Amino acid sequence: MTTPVQEGRPVATRPALLNHNLTASSGIGLGISMLWFSLLVLIPLAAVIATAAAGGWDEFWRTITNEQTSSAIKLTLKAAALVTLVNIVIGTAIAWVLVRDKFWGKGLLELIIDIPFALPTIVAGLVLLSLYGVNSPLGIEVANTGDSVFLAFLFVTLPFIVRMVQPVLEELDEDVEEAAASLGASRVTIFRRIILPSLAPAIAAGAALSFARAVGEYGSLVLLSGNLPFKSEVASVRILSAIENDNRAGAASIATLLLVISLLVIIVLDVVQRRVARRG
Amino acid sequence: MSIEVKNINKRFGNFVALENVNVSIPTGQLTALLGPSGGGKTTLLRIIAGLDTADEGSVEIEGVDATKLPVQKRNVGFVFQHYAAFKHMSVAKNVAFGLEIRKQPKEEIRRRVDELLELVHLSQFANRLPAQLSGGQRQRMALARALAVEPTVLLLDEPFGALDAKVRKELREWLRRLHDEVHVTTVFVTHDQEEALEVSDEIVVINEGRVEQVGSPDALYDEPANDFVMSFLGPTTVLDGKLYRPHDIEVFTHPGIEGSLPARIVRELRVGFEVRLTVELLDAAHEEIVVTVTRAHQRSMGLREGIDVWLSPTHAAAAVPVGGLN
Numbered sequence: 117m118t119t120p121v122q123e124g125r126p127v128a129t130r131p132a133l134l135n136h137n138l139t140a141s142s143g144i145g146l147g148i149s150m151l152w153f154s155l156l157v158l159i160p161l162a163a164v165i166a167t168a169a170a171g172g173w174d175e176f177w178r179t180i181t182n183e184q185t186s187s188a189i190k191l192t193l194k195a196a197a198l199v200t201l202v203n204i205v206i207g208t209a210i211a212w213v214l215v216r217d218k219f220w221g222k223g224l225l226e227l228i229i230d231i232p233f234a235l236p237t238i239v240a241g242l243v244l245l246s247l248y249g250v251n252s253p254l255g256i257e258v259a260n261t262g263d264s265v266f267l268a269f270l271f272v273t274l275p276f277i278v279r280m281v282q283p284v285l286e287e288l289d290e291d292v293e294e295a296a297a298s299l300g301a302s303r304v305t306i307f308r309r310i311i312l313p314s315l316a317p318a319i320a321a322g323a324a325l326s327f328a329r330a331v332g333e334y335g336s337l338v339l340l341s342g343n344l345p346f347k348s349e350v351a352s353v354r355i356l357s358a359i360e361n362d363n364r365a366g367a368a369s370i371a372t373l374l375l376v377i378s379l380l381v382i383i384v385l386d387v388v389q390r391r392v393a394r395r396g
Numbered sequence: 397m398s399i400e401v402k403n404i405n406k407r408f409g410n411f412v413a414l415e416n417v418n419v420s421i422p423t424g425q426l427t428a429l430l431g432p433s434g435g436g437k438t439t440l441l442r443i444i445a446g447l448d449t450a451d452e453g454s455v456e457i458e459g460v461d462a463t464k465l466p467v468q469k470r471n472v473g474f475v476f477q478h479y480a481a482f483k484h485m486s487v488a489k490n491v492a493f494g495l496e497i498r499k500q501p502k503e504e505i506r507r508r509v510d511e512l513l514e515l516v517h518l519s520q521f522a523n524r525l526p527a528q529l530s531g532g533q534r535q536r537m538a539l540a541r542a543l544a545v546e547p548t549v550l551l552l553d554e555p556f557g558a559l560d561a562k563v564r565k566e567l568r569e570w571l572r573r574l575h576d577e578v579h580v581t582t583v584f585v586t587h588d589q590e591e592a593l594e595v596s597d598e599i600v601v602i603n604e605g606r607v608e609q610v611g612s613p614d615a616l617y618d619e620p621a622n623d624f625v626m627s628f629l630g631p632t633t634v635l636d637g638k639l640y641r642p643h644d645i646e647v648f649t650h651p652g653i654e655g656s657l658p659a660r661i662v663r664e665l666r667v668g669f670e671v672r673l674t675v676e677l678l679d680a681a682h683e684e685i686v687v688t689v690t691r692a693h694q695r696s697m698g699l700r701e702g703i704d705v706w707l708s709p710t711h712a713a714a715a716v717p718v719g720g721l722n
Contacts, residue, residue, distance in 0.1 A: 291480035294447050295538070297467045298474040299494035299545055309493075313484045393484055 161375070167368035179369040184345045185354050189370065191262055192351040193377065196330035199269040203326045204319055207277025214278070215285040233275045237335025244268055245339045260342035265350055268337035269330040276329065277322030284318040285311075313393045320389035324382045331374050398423035398581040399444060399549060404453035406439055406605075413439045414450070415605040421549075421583055421598075423458075426575045428596035429585045432628070436605040437585045438553055444583065445551050446470045458548050473542030473580075477554040479534040481526035487537050488513065488522040494545035512540040515574070532563040539571075543578065552584035556591070568595050589629045593617065601625050623716050633686045634718055635709065642672070642688040644713035648706045649697055656706040659685075664701055666691065673699060675707065 138146065168176055180186060213219075214226060232240060248267060249259040258264040288311065296306045334352040341348040351370055358367035399421035406414040414436045421427050429437040442448040444455055446467035454463040462470050482490050488509050495505045513519045516536040518529075526534055535555060542550060555571070556564040572595050575582055586592050592599050593613045601608040601616065601624075609621040620626035623639050632639045636657070648656060662684070663674040671694045673687045687707065689699065699705070709715065 289478070289480060291476045291478060292482060294467070295474060295476060295480035295541075296482070296493065298445060298447070298470075298472060299541070300468050300497045301493075302468065305497065310482060 164368050164371050164375070167364055168372040171365040171369070175365060176369045176372070179358075179366045180373050184349070185351075185370060187346045188349045188354045189351045189373065191265060191349070192331055192374075195262070195266045195269050195350075196327050199266060199273055199330050200323050200327045202270065203273055203277045204323055207274070207322060207326075208281055208315065208319060211278045211281035211285055215282060229275050229278055232272050233279075237272065237333070238339075240271060240336040241268070241339040244271060244336060249340060259340055260344055260348055262348055264340040264342075264348055265337050268340060269333060272333060272336050273326035273329050276326040277319060280318040280322035280325070281315055284315055288314055316389045316392040320385040324385050327381050327385075328378045331378055397421065398458055399583070400454075400456040401440070401444065402454045402456070404440065404443060404450045404455070406436075406443065406448070406450050412605050414443075417453070417602075417605070417607055419600055419607060419610065421581065421600075423581050424579050425597040426572070426582045426584070426595060427598045427600060428592035429583060429600050429602055430589060430592040430628070431587065431602035431608075433587055435603045437587075437602045440602065441551050441553055441583060441585050444549070445472050445474050447474070471545065471548045473545065473547035473550040475535070475538050475542050475550070475552040475555050477557045479526070479531070479538050479558075481534055481538065483526055486523050486525060487518060487529070490526065490537055491540045491544050493541060498545065508544060512544055515543075515577075516540040530563075531559050532567055535559065535567065536570075539574075543580070547580065550580045550582040552582065554585050554587070557586075564591075571595060593629070601628065603628070618714050620714060620716055623718060626714065626716050631686070631688075634683070635685055635707065638709075638715040638717055640709055640713055640715050642686045643670075644710050644715075645685070645687045646708050646710050647673070647675075647687055647689060647697070647699060648708070649699075649703070651706050653706060653708050656708040658704065659707050660704050661699060661701055664694075664699070671699075675705065677707075678704075 171179075180189065210229070214222065214229075235243070244264075244267065245259070247254060248256050248264065250257060258267055292310060293306050296310050301309070332352055333350070334356070337350065338353065341350065343349045343353050351374055355367045355370050358364075358370065397420040399419070401417060401419040401421075404414050404417040406412075417436075417440060419440075429440060431437045439448060443450045444457075446462065446465060446469075450463075454461060456462060457470060457472070467474075482493065485493070491509045491512055492505050495508060500508075509522075510519070513522055516539055518533060518536055518540065521529060521533065521537075526537065529537065535558075539552075539555075556567050559567065568591055571584075584596075593616075596613060598610065599613055599616050600610050603624055609616060609625045611619075616625060617629055620629065623632075626632055626639050631642055633642045633645070634640075635645060651658065658678045659675045660678060661673050662676045665672045665674075669691050670688050671691055673689065673694075675685055675687055677683045677685065685707075689697075693699075
């Protein structure tokens, strides 16, 4: 929809800003989206940052450099980063198997993939506790250790990359891979130069979700990890105890730090993704 | 012979895609695999390329037994109906792909890519992405990409099938000229008889997994081996128990020609320069047959609905008995 061209006035000279292309219905749509987004996301986020900022920079710095807090943040970030890396490899592999291979029980696996997603996190926590807790039936006891955090993250973030990559992989033309093969490309080269660049945006998006989810995870790990300071306590637990001690500014400070780090990770992933997608 | 296909059998489950197929494809020629959809021609092309494997039989390319070779080692160029462009790479990168795989020096690759883009008239689009090209341009890019590796044989699977009629016609003429320049042994699959007749040196007619006939376009048109080939290559009509081309039947307004059959024109349909006359034979069965004449011919003879005529096949008209092999 463009505004009608007036006589004797060349279109090209008109400033682009005035040339808005919104119809009434898309204007209303945009308005509702922005309002909704502001109410649910922007205003609460701003409130958290404002609360953190209220105490000033020194207060913020003191909170996050508190030994117990920084240890919890480090554990959280380390486990989240590691889990994201693992998911990039395993998640892509699972998506590949689900799309490209035919095997008995595929439908069932499709269903099971979503369970970590659909399960209430506290139920997941209970499941993990009974499997990997004290007197583990599997003989793997990770309760009250840093490993329990890693394990819980792995469990809840499994579906993200699988579900992002799967539809993209389904859409890929097998023609294109056959064309590359006819030009002499090996399976590995085809994956690296043809398939991976197409999957990169989906992998990056899934990785960002998986990292962000891990950084904020609480329910699934709280039972298994035991929340031991300097050992298995994570950032979200620190936020909770700050609130319990009526230290809102402290809680907001940790939250703000996590927020900034997650944003940075998303940006980095996007940059990497663009590189890979362009490389070929 | 450049490609020797011997005793190829291929099944997909219960469906017999190819049955005892033997074909020799001559070096340096443009050969068409022609037949109806689902007849097995694409399967045969993919088996030659190594993209599919035959259940039985062998494929030889330039004297080398390629039956067990993977597609990467066969040195064939393959062009797909839907272009199979590498969407994230520029046109130049697409064309360079095979050369980069072969680890050729950068300078050499650049020179060769420039040359090929020139050949397919895409030089000014070198830095565009495939999505920014039209269908015809994408297919030319795919052709340059396949030619880049200097393939022993070039295989094209319905290369113009996804394009609109006008572009298809242009590209088909262009392919013919390109082939005259490059001279690489080329096999292309098509279900369009006009395309096959116009472009190829040799046509292999394939139907229901079997080779019906092999020959030059003229030979196929003039001496079809059976009624399938005859009817697949163009319109036919039945006269006196034989299949004829509608333009191979002469119409007279008076009797006296030996063996001519009396009939009456019941309908006329004009399509451009030609007129299709539906004629009813004045025998017991009242069979209807179709005869085509030119507009000028119709005028000069005064052929119109309701008049009586006499029909006779032209001298040396192609004819095959209905429903049987000869």
